[in-house]
Amino acid sequence: MIQARIARKIPPGFSLDIEFQAGAGVTALYGPAGAGKSLILDAIAGFAPLDSGRILLDDVLLFDAAAGVSVPARLRNCGYVSRDGSLFPHLSVRQNLMFAALRRPRLERHRRVAEMLERFQLTSAATLAPPRLTAAQKYACAIARALLADPRALLLDDPDRRVDESLLRRIRDGFDGPILLATQELDLCCAAAAEMVVLDAGRVLQRGAPREILLQPDSVEVARLVGIPNLFEGVIAALDPGRKSSRLELAEFELTGPYFPGHFRGDRVWLAIRAEDLRVHSAAAESIANLVAAQLLHVSERSGFIRLEFAGGIFADLSREEFERQRDNKGWQVEFPPHALRIL
Amino acid sequence: MHLNWSPLWLSLRVAALSTLISLVFGLWFAYLLATRRFRGKEVLDAVAALPLVLPPTVLGYYFLATLAQGTALGRFYESVTGRPLVFTWQAAVLASTVYAFPLFVRTARGAFEGLDPGLAKAARSLGASDWGVFWRVTLPLAYRSVLAATALAFARSMGEFGATLMIAGNLPGKTQTAAVAVFEATESGNTAPALALALAISVLAFAAVYVANRLEYRRSQS
Numbered sequence: 001m002i003q004a005r006i007a008r009k010i011p012p013g014f015s016l017d018i019e020f021q022a023g024a025g026v027t028a029l030y031g032p033a034g035a036g037k038s039l040i041l042d043a044i045a046g047f048a049p050l051d052s053g054r055i056l057l058d059d060v061l062l063f064d065a066a067a068g069v070s071v072p073a074r075l076r077n078c079g080y081v082s083r084d085g086s087l088f089p090h091l092s093v094r095q096n097l098m099f100a101a102l103r104r105p106r107l108e109r110h111r112r113v114a115e116m117l118e119r120f121q122l123t124s125a126a127t128l129a130p131p132r133l134t135a136a137q138k139y140a141c142a143i144a145r146a147l148l149a150d151p152r153a154l155l156l157d158d159p160d161r162r163v164d165e166s167l168l169r170r171i172r173d174g175f176d177g178p179i180l181l182a183t184q185e186l187d188l189c190c191a192a193a194a195e196m197v198v199l200d201a202g203r204v205l206q207r208g209a210p211r212e213i214l215l216q217p218d219s220v221e222v223a224r225l226v227g228i229p230n231l232f233e234g235v236i237a238a239l240d241p242g243r244k245s246s247r248l249e250l251a252e253f254e255l256t257g258p259y260f261p262g263h264f265r266g267d268r269v270w271l272a273i274r275a276e277d278l279r280v281h282s283a284a285a286e287s288i289a290n291l292v293a294a295q296l297l298h299v300s301e302r303s304g305f306i307r308l309e310f311a312g313g314i315f316a317d318l319s320r321e322e323f324e325r326q327r328d329n330k331g332w333q334v335e336f337p338p339h340a341l342r343i344l
Numbered sequence: 345m346h347l348n349w350s351p352l353w354l355s356l357r358v359a360a361l362s363t364l365i366s367l368v369f370g371l372w373f374a375y376l377l378a379t380r381r382f383r384g385k386e387v388l389d390a391v392a393a394l395p396l397v398l399p400p401t402v403l404g405y406y407f408l409a410t411l412a413q414g415t416a417l418g419r420f421y422e423s424v425t426g427r428p429l430v431f432t433w434q435a436a437v438l439a440s441t442v443y444a445f446p447l448f449v450r451t452a453r454g455a456f457e458g459l460d461p462g463l464a465k466a467a468r469s470l471g472a473s474d475w476g477v478f479w480r481v482t483l484p485l486a487y488r489s490v491l492a493a494t495a496l497a498f499a500r501s502m503g504e505f506g507a508t509l510m511i512a513g514n515l516p517g518k519t520q521t522a523a524v525a526v527f528e529a530t531e532s533g534n535t536a537p538a539l540a541l542a543l544a545i546s547v548l549a550f551a552a553v554y555v556a557n558r559l560e561y562r563r564s565q566s
Binding site: 045046047072073074075076078079080081082084086087088089090099100103142145146149151 | 460462463465466467468469470471472473480481484485
């Protein structure tokens, strides 16, 4: 369990001020470049000086500005893996692992290194020099090396997207401490992280299970960061708890939504809806709730879907089949299914 | 004709010793400058580099002023070793060390600073002490440059003349290094020994610089 309160000013203009906890399992620090993800990992590992704050790992005090405590990095028991792995270039893969196990008795050392090579599928690469490994192998080797030192927490700096689900599964095969993963990969957060901390400009914007954050972002900033392109400012024109419905007046159009508990008529709000939740119809379609006529601006190919961009900042993601069926539409209407509308 | 090679042997001995001293202290000092931040670092750095730019006579003057018989440091040295320092071959070692040291530090420090700081971070998070990081990561990765720096320091020591003449003097067989002997032989019109010693120094210096360049070149290749 990591408990951290970290503050640091880096002039000009950047300040980090965050507080979070991370229990066993993967906690993703998610945010754009410059959000402060790497600095947080550095601070916990003991590489970055802090102005104030307090860091605990399994109830062991690692840093406390008020008490003047700062445990040296080598005694913090943090397995720190930098963005490029930082393998020692003068040592082979096996020797890199040996470096972390030097204080063990000889036989145990060899056994543990062999096990680790096996677990991270590096056995055949054991004698290679680091420059001859692929980027993914380098990162796996760095993780194996970090694990050999028996850390209490694993800190993975991964802005280059080298960590994947299978690598995280292999880590958890023999490691049950907290794993902090700094990443910009939303899919990886959803697939592998129990907890997600959304960061921007040195602040925590939201934290929670990835699914919850995707379904109900706290703010427009979070919605943007988790890839919700449809964000519209507007007013709640009507709220009817009896019929469990609401009326939203946005700048360009009006929508009927579900009842939004905790809001009042007249509230200025942001409406968010995921691009894959929108449906599109031809101009002829009728008697469907929340249809908005829109002018199609662009069609762009994505790896798993087709994205349609309409005037007014409306984005809809369609499956390829759906798009093929509708591509010859004369005029377009976009349907905003009421159940998918989110109020921020 | 019989040539007296003793100045050359003395020079070699003086250069070897001052190179060794520069290596031991220079490694530590270069590592300190490359990896630590502390108050007064720029000042210390500049002071250590002064011999590269100061006239040898100025340094010689300082040495005499502080180490001559009768000065506090001079008396201290004499009470420890039983002999005065000035006008001994040990004084020649001191003089050439002061010139070799900054050259060594410059080269070694550059090599240390050129290393990826992530490697030291990784080593420390794996539990390595500062000492362990130095011996097992920094030095193995920078050893070519350290050897190159050592060769340069040796060449510089061999060539030291001005300060040596001032504090070690020119006592044939005792403190007369090759560089000083060339000066004296030329002054007194003995062209044969001057030529022989000049050539010998040049060959040694060339060899040292060549080796240093090779080491650095191979490093930039790999």
